[in-house]
Amino acid sequence: MIIPRPKEFPDGNPIFMIISTNLVLQTPGGGALPTLSRAQIERLWGVATYHARIGEYAENPVFLLVVEKIDSFDEFEFKPLRSLLTRIDAELFALAGRACQVAYFIRTHNYCSHCGEALTEVTDELAVYCQRCDYRTYPRISPCIIVAVYRGEGPDAEILLARGERHPPGLFSVLAGFVESGESLEQTVAREVYEESKILVTGIEYVQSQSWPFPHSLMAGFVARYAGGELEVDGVELIEGGWFKFTDLPHTPPAGTIAAALIEHARQCAKG
Ligand SMILES: [Zn+2]
Secondary structure, three states: OOEEOOOOOOOOOOEEEEEEOOEEEEOOOOOOOOOOOHHHHHHHHHHOOEEEEEEEEOOEEEEEEEEOOOOEEOOEEEEEHHHHOOOOOHHHHHHHHHHHHHHHHHHHOOEOOOOOOEOEEEOOOOEEEEOOOOEEEOOOOEEEEEEEEEEOOHHHOEEEEEEEOOOOOOEOEOEEEEOOOOOOHHHHHHHHHHHHHOOEEEEEEEEEEEEEOOOOEEEEEEEEEEEEOOOOOOOOOEEEEEEEEOOOOOEOOOOOOHHHHHHHHHHHHHOO
């Protein structure tokens, strides 16, 4: 449970996520969370514009501190959240992602989207409130699907991988897309795969999910079997794609990502 604006400076051995705009305080060069002294934390606590208790890690409380836009703090640097992806423990990364999402929510919800009145924070839950409309707004979470499509069994089995415009050259991944209003997750899987590749799928099976805090997605991961169609990438969301044998995969996302987990799950399914 997220507790906004706890009054007491925390005792024990708390962990702090320090956020400035959309950046996370990290060790010099990025890639790890800093170890801060009590004196350093007290300095940051004193200048923080927002703080919240956002969870626990290894039985220690985890706190978010938002500070005004600065580039560095002592020897540490503010770096993108992405610098921590697969570099720190997945549970700790999820908390860093939560810290960024809470900070993003507070930063981007200053006025009522209905009447334009200035919003006030509420502290009994994570929300902001419009007194004129009597309306509470909560952090936005955007559901997406991500799906590994495979065909065949045994040594000839193949997986559908593609490269989006945001992927660096040579990196191929599974397909993904946002859920539209009124859709079930399974409908999104079938629609997105067809729109992006003209491939029809069947046997859609949920595997696992992962928070994807860039800036506030929730990825629901599936596998699905090929049911028909000729591959034809849309050229807009996807630049290139193909069927790849599991024994001869191109460069794919690293272990620790949901894409990697789904590719492995599809490989197991395709063993028959
Ligand atoms: Zn309002």
